[in-house]
Every structure is written in C-alpha cells, then in structure tokens.
Amino acid sequence: MIKLIAIDLDGTLLTKDRTISDENKSAIKKAKELGVKVVLCTGRPLLGMVHYLEELNLREIGDYGITYNGGLVQKTDTGEIVSQKTLTQVEVQELYRLSQAINVPCNFIDLEQIYEPPYPKNRDSLYPTVMNALPYVPVMMDELAEDAAINKVVFCYEQQELDEAIDKIPEAFFEKYTIMKSRPILLEMMHKEVDKGKGIAILCDLLGIKADEVMALGDEANDHAMIEFAGLGVAMENATAEIKESAQFITKNNDEHGVAHAINKFVLQKVDSMSK
Incomplete structure (x- = not known):
C-alpha cells in the first residue's frame, strides 16, 4: 500500500x-x-x-x-x-574555477539568496529566467565567507553550449559531487550525499x-x-x-x-x- x-x-x-x-x-x-x-x-x-x-x-x-x-x-x-547537507566555501571556489575553465556562467544558492559571481565575458547566466524566488546578490569570490553554507551550485546556459561544456568536466568532479541536469539549460552540483x-x-x-x-x-x-x-x-x-x-x-x-x-x-x- x-x-x-x-x-x-x-x-x-x-x-x-x-x-x-x-x-x-x-x-x-x-x-x-x-x-x-x-x-x-x-x-x-x-x-x-x-x-x-x-x-x-x-x-x-x-x-x-x-x-x-x-x-x-x-x-x-x-x-x-x-x-x-551543504557545500563548503572551498568546494564552491573549486566549482567556480571549473565554470571559468569550461567558459560557462555560475551561480550558487543558500537559504536566502542567489549569488552572482563574475561571469565569463559576454556569457551571462540564464538562471534568472529559471529561478526568481530569491534575490540575486553580486559577489566577488574573495568576499565569500569562510563559513558559507551553500546548498547548490548551478551552471545555467544555452543547451548546446552547456552540453559541450559538460563534456569537458573532468571525471574527478563527478566522483566528488552529485552532478545532474534538471533542465536542458541547467546543470546542478551538490554535496555528494x-x-x-x-x-x-x-x-x-x-x-x-x-x-x-x-x-x-x-x-x-x-x-x-x-x-x-x-x-x-x-x-x-x-x-x-x-x-x-x-x-x-x-x-x-x-x-x-x-x-x-x-x-x-x-x-x-x-x-x-x-x-x-
């Protein structure tokens, strides 16, 4: 039953x-x-x-x-x-560096807000078209608090270019984090558990x-x-x-x-x- x-x-x-x-x-x-x-x-x-x-x-x-x-x-x-279960500041920094390496925009989210770190040139995140329930807050990565508790990191961009970028993600990241697509334009990364x-x-x-x-x-x-x-x-x-x-x-x-x-x-x- x-x-x-x-x-x-x-x-x-x-x-x-x-x-x-x-x-x-x-x-x-x-x-x-x-x-x-x-x-x-x-x-x-x-x-x-x-x-x-x-x-x-x-x-x-x-x-x-x-x-x-x-x-x-x-x-x-x-x-x-x-x-x-959340991501640490160190983990968020690592995932942000990954986003820069594969040339896609990155956002990360806690219980109260969505962070907007610097995006790759002319490649703004599409996440505001997907999620508007929380306020967006610009942040420089060196300003992120050491005790930050981030619920997830997202890469949100045009489907074809995002898929091409995903193919470039080293296997070690898939072993260390839970990584999955929730929409054609949205890749989400979270704590492994x-x-x-x-x-x-x-x-x-x-x-x-x-x-x-x-x-x-x-x-x-x-x-x-x-x-x-x-x-x-x-x-x-x-x-x-x-x-x-x-x-x-x-x-x-x-x-x-x-x-x-x-x-x-x-x-x-x-x-x-x-x-x-």
Missing part, C-alpha cells in the same frame, strides 16, 4: 505553463484525505514552491517538502529544517515508511535517484529515456494530468477495491 507520494514539479506536476491542473489537484487532495503523505520534491528552494504548496493544501502540520534536489528536508508549515532519493529516505526513516510504500513521479535526470528508491517509480510520458527505463510505470504526460492518472491507478483505485 502506498503511504507516501513524492512528486517532482517541472515537467511532472506542472503543465508547460507551470500551473497545476484541476485533475492533479483533485487526486492529490483525495490521497491526502486518505492519510497518504504527499511530498513535493524539487531543485527549487522552499520559497520557490510555496504558492504550489498553498494551492494543494500542503502547508499543514505534518506536511513536508524536499528541496534543493534532496539537500534539504523541511516542514512546510514552518520551514523547520529536518535535514540539510545529496539526491532526491536520499532526501526521501531521510523522510521515510523519520515517518516510519518503507521504500516499497513510496510512489515517486518524475521526468528528468535529477529524479532518477527517487525513481530508483521508490517501490513504485513512475515516469512521465514526457520523461527522458533514462527515467523511463528506471520506472515501473509510464503515466501520461504533464499536460495530460499524468500525476492524477498514476494516483488514481495506484492509490485511489486500490483503496476502493480493498473497501469492497
């Missing part, structure tokens, strides 16, 4: 115009009324999904959110941190929920770990080939209420059949 539903946002719960369909809202509402934990799992900060949480009535006592791709597990009613699967595992341990009682829904590379962790991994029809290969079920696409389709099939209909 499914006791926790972990749902990615962009490309999964949200339509192309970044809204939540009435069908998805209804299915989530019914699942929550049955006592199922519904947890939004995203690369965004909590402030970047508050309006969605409010739409879905997921800011009550006992509701949780997984943000920064699993680096942060929080209570959504208060923002209280349950678990957090961070991914959505580990974030859900921490929450499940807290709530006494087993992996085989979890359904996870996603579409992109940053959802791979939670698709593999969950007893039931669900890929969107619009998901990458890798995600589809890892999933046990492929639902409808994000514009055809794929989240609602999966919840109805594996949660609501199962309950109906058991009650007969």
Whole structure:
C-alpha cells in the first residue's frame, strides 16, 4: 500500500505553463484525505514552491517538502529544517574555477539568496529566467565567507553550449559531487550525499515508511535517484529515456494530468477495491 507520494514539479506536476491542473489537484487532495503523505520534491528552494504548496493544501502540520534536489528536508508549515547537507566555501571556489575553465556562467544558492559571481565575458547566466524566488546578490569570490553554507551550485546556459561544456568536466568532479541536469539549460552540483532519493529516505526513516510504500513521479535526470528508491517509480510520458527505463510505470504526460492518472491507478483505485 502506498503511504507516501513524492512528486517532482517541472515537467511532472506542472503543465508547460507551470500551473497545476484541476485533475492533479483533485487526486492529490483525495490521497491526502486518505492519510497518504504527499511530498513535493524539487531543485527549487522552499520559497520557490510555496504558492504550489498553498494551492494543494500542503502547508499543514505534518506536511513536508524536499528541496534543493534532496539537500534539504523541511516542514512546510514552518520551514523547520529536518535535514540539510551543504557545500563548503572551498568546494564552491573549486566549482567556480571549473565554470571559468569550461567558459560557462555560475551561480550558487543558500537559504536566502542567489549569488552572482563574475561571469565569463559576454556569457551571462540564464538562471534568472529559471529561478526568481530569491534575490540575486553580486559577489566577488574573495568576499565569500569562510563559513558559507551553500546548498547548490548551478551552471545555467544555452543547451548546446552547456552540453559541450559538460563534456569537458573532468571525471574527478563527478566522483566528488552529485552532478545532474534538471533542465536542458541547467546543470546542478551538490554535496555528494545529496539526491532526491536520499532526501526521501531521510523522510521515510523519520515517518516510519518503507521504500516499497513510496510512489515517486518524475521526468528528468535529477529524479532518477527517487525513481530508483521508490517501490513504485513512475515516469512521465514526457520523461527522458533514462527515467523511463528506471520506472515501473509510464503515466501520461504533464499536460495530460499524468500525476492524477498514476494516483488514481495506484492509490485511489486500490483503496476502493480493498473497501469492497
């Protein structure tokens, strides 16, 4: 029986115009009324999904959110941190030097702001087109505090040029950090122990929920770990080939209420059949 539903946002719960369909809202509402934990799992900060949480009535006592791709597990009613893993100032400096070496812009984010260090000449970051929930603050790298706790570093640029740059990243970086694409134009780098699967595992341990009682829904590379962790991994029809290969079920696409389709099939209909 499914006791926790972990749902990615962009490309999964949200339509192309970044809204939540009435069908998805209804299915989530019914699942929550049955006592199922519904947890939004995203690369965004909590402030970047508050309006969605409010739409879905997921800011009550006992509701949780997984943000920064699993680096942060929080209570959504208060923002209280349950678990957090961050990058050190030394690690951020190293990743910034990498961005300069492969000629792509770099930003890094903590709980309160998005930092804008000097970009390569004529190669401004596209991150402001993706994330505007936190203020952007210019910073020189020698001004970054020694005790800085950075949740993630991002490289955000035109897809083709970003992909070419990614091919130039030495393998040692992939061994030292969690590195994944969350959008065609966005590469994210985090503490090695961070991914959505580990974030859900921490929450499940807290709530006494087993992996085989979890359904996870996603579409992109940053959802791979939670698709593999969950007893039931669900890929969107619009998901990458890798995600589809890892999933046990492929639902409808994000514009055809794929989240609602999966919840109805594996949660609501199962309950109906058991009650007969």
